[in-house]
Amino acid sequence: MRRPGAVVLAATLTAAGAVAADDGPRKAPERVVLETTAGDLVLALYPDVAPHTVEQIEKLVRGGVYDGTHFVRVEPGFVIQLSSAEDRATALSEDQRKLIHKLALEASPTVRHRRYSVSLAHPNEDPNAGETSFSVLTVDAPHLDGQYTVFGEVETGKDVVSLIEHAPADEGKRPLRRIEVTHARVLEPAELATFKPRPGLRPAGSATKITTDGTAPSTAAPKAGAGSSDRGLAGAVGAMTGLGLAAAVFAWRKGATVSAALSLLSALAGFLVCFALLVPETNRTASATAVVIFAAALALFRVMGRFEPGAPKS
């Protein structure tokens, strides 16, 4: 069932895409969605202000270049910054690498660095060498006007920005825990009506109280059910049982303690399957079940050390 909030949001997104805002630059009809480990960020881009940058960023998003990038800088009261694509979790493919090129500064005299502006990063010594890294301002920053290309704004996900901004970080302003863009995509105008962004997901262990813009951070995240691959799982369990049996027969011929070993291998396979099914559920909300699963994993690891007593070497 669609939630009322989602309907309102979809309507807002649709309206925003169709009609130019009165008090800001025209927004492109499509949106860029950054699905991050802290929630979804929806960016509206300014094609009239920074045409080359917007075209290039959309091309990079469509090419999957931003998948696996992460936030490398979190400065509360100033900015959050996304890493360069070269610093993402997996190496860029040759095709993706070819998509990247340097972008010249597209500074606008009228579009300022405001709170939630999206601004292209570049090396200090060369304003015409921006490539993939960009920042989201969390305050108005007029001292950056004219120096960096503002090419869009965060339209939805301001609570996510706040969460990222206040994530625990080291002295170099790098988040202690990786906050990753798991997937970035271009949301076409036709998709706006049905799109439901994930709200901010506050990580456990973060002691910082988060201030959000209206929406309180939720710990709930919509997840796809695991039921679609039940057949695959059944196959996996069956195959593991067969492998365990084969291994057991072989070891039996060697005169080893087969029954214990077989039980342990079965337990490992069974645990993996349970783990695969349960974790997506426990991940939604912090609960004691997660503690139980963790404790069970530790117990399993401990028992695995008893897998085989071994004959003392001569």
Add this chain to the structure above:
Amino acid sequence: MPSSDVPSAPEAFAAKRNGGLYFVSGPVDAFFVGGASLLLFAVLWLFHGGERTDTVISTAAALMWVVNWPHFSATSYRLYQGTTGVRSYPLTAFAVPVAVLGLTSMALVSPKILAPAFVHLFMLWSPYHFSGQTVGVSLLYARRAGLPIGTWERRALVTFVYGTFVMQTIRAEGAGQKANFWGVAYDTLGVPEWAVTGVTVLLVLSGIALAVLLTLYARKEKRKIPPIVLLPAVSQYVWFVAGPSRQSFAEFVPFFHSLQYLLIAWAMQMAETARGERLTRSRLFGETLGWWVKNVAGGIALFWATPRLAADAAGVALPFATGVLFAAVQIHHFFVDGVIWKLKNPGVSSPLMTTLGNLLGPRAAEPAE
């Protein structure tokens, strides 16, 4: 990796010092079993901002080829190098690879469900394995020092060491998060904050208990606790509690674990090679070099070649295959390591009482002038 599964007080108390306290010497042993990590931590603390810079990444990557990967290979080499290991542990030698291969295959064909669970399981098992080694190395040095490790001292040590990893791990397993290993994204467990608080309290209490128990023992017996006995536990604390705040340091933690392992595995290998005979320095050097080269080659085969073979065979992207195969090789390592390094097995503990002095030919035997 010497397992923490060692005899408690009476048997350990009876185990007298067979040789010296150190495998090689105080500084060398200290460097390998944790001192190097403390040194680096201090240097980074004083002179580095803690960022995971390109230099940090490339240095850690280079060390991976010559230390981290060979440490995994050393376990397989130890098990399969001759018939003795295979005969002693037939199930581990034959059934475990089949089981791991089966799980790996399932993970490769189930990228959305089983692969994330497989990688996640590995991510939990890995620091557990680090902790087991830390406890094992501590107890090994205690045994070499002739220190009786009573039930309560052992419990305090185990709780403290495992507490460091549990605290760090569950902190990273909060709700609504996704983690990523080589592009294989998985959901974190969703551990509540009260669990982190509970483990932190337990960690502090066990640390205090360990310090008190050892102090009482030292006073009663009027002897000092050799620092090397506690060095692995202190290093573990830095790896998992003090260190993660500096990403530049965290990048090297697997390297330090591998370094620790290689010292012990090398000592075992050389002791078994010598078989009670004396080795000349050149023979020792040659055996060491040969063992290391074989393990470097083995490491490359395990971590460079197998992902490529799996990617081709399964028709999956190389990064995905790399994530799954890296997890598979390491799970196999955890499994095998947990079995073959039992200190209560005399076949394991006896060679681990050796020293460099025991191995080398006596200088006195050289012709006198």
